[in-house]
Amino acid sequence: MKRHGIARRWLVPVAAVAGVAWIGPAAALAQPSDRNIAAGRRLYHQKADCQACHGWSGDGMKMDNQSPDGANLRESSLGREQLVFVIKCGLPGREMPAFDRLAYTDGRCLGRTRRDLDRMGLRLPEPGATLQNREVERLVDFLLAKVVGQGEMNRARCVDFWGEEVDVCNALP
Ligand code: HEC
Numbered sequence: 001m002k003r004h005g006i007a008r009r010w011l012v013p014v015a016a017v018a019g020v021a022w023i024g025p026a027a028a029l030a031q032p033s034d035r036n037i038a039a040g041r042r043l044y045h046q047k048a049d050c051q052a053c054h055g056w057s058g059d060g061m062k063m064d065n066q067s068p069d070g071a072n073l074r075e076s077s078l079g080r081e082q083l084v085f086v087i088k089c090g091l092p093g094r095e096m097p098a099f100d101r102l103a104y105t106d107g108r109c110l111g112r113t114r115r116d117l118d119r120m121g122l123r124l125p126e127p128g129a130t131l132q133n134r135e136v137e138r139l140v141d142f143l144l145a146k147v148v149g150q151g152e153m154n155r156a157r158c159v160d161f162w163g164e165e166v167d168v169c170n171a172l173p
Contacts, residue, residue: 032141038163040142043135048099049128050139056168057161058147068095068125076148083140083148087131092122101130 044050044058053070055061060072078086089109090098098104104114104124117124131139146161153161158169 032145034163036138036141037145038142040138040140041146041161043131043139044142047129047135048131048139052128053095057153057158058143059153070096073143073147074150074152078148080140080144083143084136087136087139090124090127092117092120092124095123095125097125097127099127099129099131099136 045056050058050070051062052064053062053067054073055070056063058073060070060074062068062070086096088098088100089103090096092098092112098109100108103109104112104117106113114124146157150157153172155169155172158172159165162169
């Protein structure tokens with residue numbers, strides 16, 4: 001009986017320490033570094049060119065008139081997992097390209113293949129560039145920190161978005 005008492009006294013502090021160890025990485029995940037966010041922003045504007053369809057700030061005011069109308073990502077309510085999925089697998093039939101090089105070649109996108117999409121009559125546009133998993137994670141770090149659910153762009157949000165005063169922010173309310 002005495003041994004149980006000791007075990008319990010031991011388990012409590014161990015659990016407390018384990019709890020602390022858990023909070024560490026979780027907080028780190030919820031709060032990506034400025035460097036990761038900036039890397040994601042560069043991918044959004046440059047390599048992946050999301051802004052062609054979604055606008056530089058993600059509000060759906062596309063940069064390229066010839067491009068399809070992208071969603072207003074600032075009003076999106078998608079979470080991390082869903083954002084990763086949509087970026088990797090696209091939205092077949094809705095002009096949102098799949099940025100994973102191997103999307104629809106194996107089971108990774110809901111088990112469907114390009115042949116399945118063809119058979120269902122779902123068009124999937126080609127992305128300008130494909131992204132690695134690591135790049136998708138940075139992109140989502142950026143989207144969650146500065147775009148998704150962040151509301152309409154204004155001057156203060158614009159300066160925060162770019163991490164510095166830029167000319168384009170001066171035109172905003
Ligand atoms: C060729 C145009 C195009 C490009 C490039 C593009 N998108 Fe899209 N995206 C769309 C369209 C069109 C939709 C769907 C609009 C609709 O039907 O609601 C969409 C939808 C989305 C959604 C779903 C939003 C929601 O709440 O449902 C996300 C997230 C998204 N895009 C992120 C991105 C990201 C990140 C990139 C760059 C890696 C990107 N898109 C590049 C056209 C594009």
